[in-house]
Amino acid sequence: MEFRDLKTQYQELKIEIDQAVSNVMQSAHFIGGPQVKQLEKELADFVGVKHCITCANGTEALSLVLMAWDVKEGDAVFVPDFTFFASGEVVSFNGATPVFVDVDTDTFNIDTIKLEQAVEKVLKEGKLTPKVVVPVDLFGLPADYTAIQKIADKYNLLVLEDSAQGFGGAINGQRAGSFGDAATTSFFPAKPLGCYGDGGAIFTNNDQLASLLESLKVHGKGEDKYDNVRIGVNSRLDTIQAAILLVKLKAFANYELDAVNKVYEQYTTALKGLVPTPVIPEGFYSSFAQYTIKLESKQQRDDLQSYLKDQGIPTMIYYIKPMHKQGAFNDLIFNEEDFTVTNKLSDTVLSLPMHPYLRTEEIKEVTNAIKQFMKKEVTV
Structure with missing residues (x-):
């Protein structure tokens, strides 16, 4: 995958x-x-x-x-x-x-x-x-x-x-x-x-x-x-x-944008009530560069990423280090209390496979693996 x-x-x-x-x-x-x-x-x-x-x-x-x-x-x-x-x-x-x-916790x-x-x-x-x-x-x-x-x-x-x-x-x-x-x-x-x-x-x-x-x-x-x-x-x-x-622009406009939004709908339906999924406000339309879920803690996020990797499912973490913590900006003075949302997101977000050519069976493979992981979490 x-x-x-x-x-x-x-x-x-x-x-x-x-x-x-x-x-x-x-x-x-x-x-x-x-x-x-x-x-x-x-x-x-x-x-x-x-x-x-x-x-x-x-x-x-x-x-x-x-x-x-x-x-x-x-x-x-x-x-x-x-x-x-x-x-x-x-x-x-x-x-x-x-x-x-700081950023909005939902969008x-x-x-x-x-x-x-x-x-x-x-x-x-x-x-x-x-x-x-x-x-x-x-x-x-x-x-x-x-x-x-x-x-x-x-x-x-x-x-x-x-x-x-x-x-x-x-x-x-x-x-x-x-x-x-x-x-x-x-x-x-x-x-x-x-x-x-x-x-x-x-x-x-x-x-x-x-x-x-x-x-x-x-x-x-x-x-x-x-x-x-x-x-x-x-x-x-x-x-x-x-x-x-x-x-590629022709394909993008003709069918790829529609395709990624259908993937979004399938992911979101399957993961409803399981993990927080992307929020798209009314009137907004996303091109879904990433499909990003949120976990309860850094430990849970890292454990899920490891579990999915063992199942052959690739994931990515964006962004593991906030801007204000980057070494290049060490000369600037920040108050950590100003970045509570970003700090939490950096520890809890996980992006799943997302592209216009993702097949329904692959989406099911990803979502079923997440369901299995969450069941194991509950029983532990």
Whole structure:
């Protein structure tokens, strides 16, 4: 059993993917080929925004936006504590200070009440200027952008949606990647829409921002790459990856999103009353980058993971160390009482196999194994 079955996906799309890659090889247009612009148009249309700017990876997508917004030393950027390191790393990389915020116990996304409290605290201390909030669409579920935008408007914050895991998700029909002032995603292979290497993209409706990002991602180019009008970086999506993504985007939109949500329904029905399962608020739609359950304790979580491994069932733990406990942020001062939910989640969550090609019999194998484990727990 595969945790994220990219092998089966490739076999399903093999003819189209092989042809798409072959076309690039024959054209020898490996950087900036026509497939890149075609992909950007199709991604923008899918998300429902004016501009899509592809780049080398999801981390640089975040960093490029912060660069374009001139986020720098003295600025505070608010980031959920329960997420992948990159969401906070890019803040420090651009010279600003990440301010970590606890998350909601049900959705795993940034707690908007605690977000406002964190902004107020920064303002009261007077050492930093609140500049940006970076909500993360964790495990495929969009954050609560209605509440987040109200806070952003109140405190004059920019909103950068980190939809690395959330691509394909939606709120009342509005796609992830279209919220806030700009949004980013990642095409890392295991993401909802992944390529066969690294890749990322930025989404925005702001014409000026889009133009600036196009410059920043290619050495600060002006009229061409030899006319450098600002300091930038080298962050381009390869043509081969764009060609692969064009094929995979079609499958993603046509049936993969529906398929993962059917897997979610089967898992949730089978596990009802057994363990806490993912909560999808009314009007929200998840792309299920992960299907994550919660256990009662770290011991129980670790024991279940070990038990499932013995049954040949792969699982993953996201995220075993909260952001505020990462060694790279040792210079920052934190109060552990501000992160009670994140600390508990890091000890109790477990992600099960989840992908569009997961068969019903495999789902039954996973859920039956969990049932057997829980029965053993009761009898011990």
